[in-house]
Amino acid sequence: MLESKWGLRFVALLLALFMFLSANNVFDELLYNNENVAETEVVEGIPVEILYDEESQYVSGAPEQVNVQLYGNTSNVKRLQTTRDLSVVLDLRNRNLGEYEEHFTVEGLPDNVTAEVVPETANVNIQELVTRTFEVQAEVSESRVGPNHTLESVQIEPETVTVMGGESEMNRIQYVRATLDDNSRITQDRVDEAEVSVFDTQFNKLDVRIDPTNVRVEINVEERSKEVSVSYEVNGEVAEGYTLGDVALNYDTIEVFGTEEVLSGIDEVNVAVDVSGMESSTIRDVSIDVPEGVDRTEPAVLQADIEIEQDNG
Known part of the structure; x- marks a missing residue:
């Protein structure tokens, strides 16, 4: 047949048809839509919907999520595994108060797919609803x-x-x-x-x-802070012919900040007042000798009111 022109045309037509069907996944569609082809897959973590009288009852013991084993037509099982378009229900609406072992039901399945919930049942306790307020x-x-x-x-x-x-x-x-x-x-x-x-x-x-x-x-x-007293010492000498009078700080105590360990070892801080060469009274800023480990002090700087008197003799 291949030696004839019509035979060659027929083979070429078959090859072209095969390539067309393969390129358009027609064979896959036929395979997956075959009702006789079965598939099994597990869909994990499907939420459980519990149906009961929420106004007067309280249900305990039911899991929040379950796994669902799907059986059936391959394409539908694959689709459900991807979309998770199904629901698991625990219907307790006809139950009175008490303890029960109840089966789950799966809703939203196509006709050619069945399902099994893992676990198959839940041990639930239906009690009268109690409401209280707590601090x-x-x-x-x-x-x-x-x-x-x-x-x-x-x-x-x-x-x-x-x-x-x-x-x-x-x-x-x-x-x-x-x-x-x-x-x-x-x-x-x-x-x-x-x-x-x-x-x-x-x-x-x-x-x-x-x-x-x-x-x-x-x-x-x-x-964390601590209030401590402040002391001062005078450094240097005033100018010749002058005498140092009173020195007064604007704060007797300051607040020091640091860890509990550091603060426990501090009861006093010192400042140095330098009067070298001074000839007149003045108010000047003096820095605080901050102990090691202290983060900061409040205030950060003190002022010293220094009185200088001229010798009369």
Whole structure:
């Protein structure tokens, strides 16, 4: 047949048709749309929707997320794995108070795909809803405060939150804490957003609802300081024919800033008043002899009122 002109044309037509179908993924489409071709994939972390009477009941024990094993038509399974366009439901609307082992259901599946939830069931406890108000505590560790600062105050807004849960969980509540995520060093006033958590006496986190779930925490710090006395010494001699009268500093005490260790060793600071060659009274700035380790002083500079008298003899 290949020796004839029509035979060659027929083979060329078949080759062209094959190349066209391959380029347009027609064979893949036919393969994936074959109802007899099965595929299995796992979709992880699908949120669980719990249906129950939220006005009067509280449900504990149900997981927030589950994994879903998909079986069926390859293209549909692949699509669901990518889009995650399905939902997992735990329907408790016909249940009274008590403990149950309930199966999950998967919604949003096409006809040629089935699913299995992992785990298949949840052990849930349906209790009467209890609502109480608690004061929120926010503990800021002194170890987070910089060595040159002290913790002045911690303010929370709002100061109270509403906690909702089953009676058994509510009776275990011991601590309602605003947990700060940022553990960086605190060296200035700051405002953080903190998540509220509820714990029992052993600091086990309890399965309850909290409103609001976050609070505003304002942390105020102040620099570590100490008030110490000031002494002075006179350096040099006034001009010939003059006598040094009184020397008075404008401050008897000053505030020094530093770490607790440094401040504990300081009770007094000194200043030097240089009167070399002076012939008249004046007020001049004098620097403070700052001990090692002191960050700064308040005030930073002192003034000395120096009286000079002329000799009459």
